[in-house]
Amino acid sequence: MNINELFDKKPIFETNRLVIRKLEIQDAEDYFYVLSDLETIKHTRWELFQSIEDSTLYLKNLEQKYQLRQAFHWGIVDKDSNKIIGRIAFVNVDVDNDKTEIGYVVSREYWNKGIVFEAARELIKFGFEELGLNRIEARCNEDNVGSERIMQKIGMEFEGLLREQLKMKGEYKTQKFYSIIRSDFVGSVPRSGT
Template identity: 40%
Template sequence: MDKERLIERLPKLETERLMLRKIRTDDMEDMFEYCSMEDVAAYVNWHAHQSIEDTKVFLNHIVEQKTVFFGIEYKENHKLIGTINFVSWNQKHQKAEIAYILSKLYWRKGIITEAIKAIIQFGFTTMNLERIEARCIEDNLGSEGVMKKAGMFYEGTLRNSMFTKGKYRNLKLYSILKDEA
């Protein structure tokens, strides 16, 4: 599918507990709630949000981006509890990289694994991908565990691959191929 058209007409994806949908400007309060959590921001390249204005800037950046970006809505309470997206998509090589974030209030419940499995399926069927990658900071054991549970395979560690919060970080690279999903 054409990248611009897909982004324009981003479908809703439904799982047992989640609705993966386009981010909206009225998601700001929910997003601020989890983006202001220090533990949530510990392994990403941005700092915990200090004000709703930080979240407004972040949300506007997401809305303006030309990427496949889903909000994770918990169906039980219709609350936005995180995001999952394709941070890069190379159509020529039929590969993409996913990234995700989830409110600490929903950790260790299998929710992000559920979302990743839906996104992987979407990538292989709708986006016609052959390969999907994900990375995490080396000591982010929770995220690494999620990638394994989603069926991804460890490929190696990218040394000093990301400079964030004043220092270089090693990133672990995981991937899954279409015929492995």
Template identity: 35%
Template sequence: MEWGHMEVEKYLREMPEFNTERLTLRKLDFSDLEDVFSFCSNPNVAQPMTWDVNESKDVTKEFLDMVIRGYEKGESGEWGVVWNETGKVIGVVAFIDWSNKHKCIELGYFLSEEYWGRGIATEALQELVRYGFKELNLNRIEGRSDTDNFGSQKVMKKLGMKYEGTLRKNEFIKGEFRDTEVYSILGGRVLSL
């Protein structure tokens, strides 16, 4: 498949919904405000992220507004992670950065603390990895985490990503420079997900 200048953006405007045994991945909307605020207001969820704790629902609403407006332009790659049993949004998985030229995408993700350690992030991200390689014809999918975010590193390893190295003090987040571990998986690799 030839990539044009707007290839990833085109696919993001037509974002598919994904369904697994436990989860549905779908576009976020304003009706998700309460659910998203419930985990974005948790300091433990926000701590490793680049964004701050959502102190009010207005902050969460601004996030949702940015994402929803971005869907129309192909600028938002966020899927709400819905727990099928309750219909509640329990997290977000995303394509947070991409290069059409290099056929590369970076994954982002965060979950409600209540659902940590249950394989949910891996289950959701497997769908994005498959979609990226099969539909977007990507060459590379990468992920990054703070060096002390062992849960995130475990997720990336379970996705088949390989550790590539540590970027030393490369990001200034919440008043400090942080080291970032980089992981990736290549499209030519057979997925055993």
């Protein structure tokens, strides 16, 4: 895995509608807007952001993970508004095994518009072609139909259920586990779609 391509170069991606660039502490106000909506965070481990300070502290935590080369979080920027509308990340970067997990969240007003698909498609291509990853994983709560649909659209395969795998907001959640491996990827990730 060519980890320097990720952490030293801070890759930026651009699509027709989006700029996907490193999420920074200065994005706290925009990011607060994303995570201060109960419906948006329904399937996440995060509590509702009550203030921009909550957002700032969260982004400082992400920056620490970046400095330790454990994770890389991109802000999803809507070109029309020039605002952060979500986040997509390589979490749990595993250099020894050439793999990572992809995670994402997008503001509710941008659901069902192909935004996460558009961003994830760029990261998966980058992960396999530039970083030399062999495996990219993802998971979602078993009742999170929208997230599961994205995993399927980006070419991931269902591997099974992780029963009561995470405790979220006081409840144990069973998660669906998906992955795509390099040999699946070659020419398989769709170039457009919603």
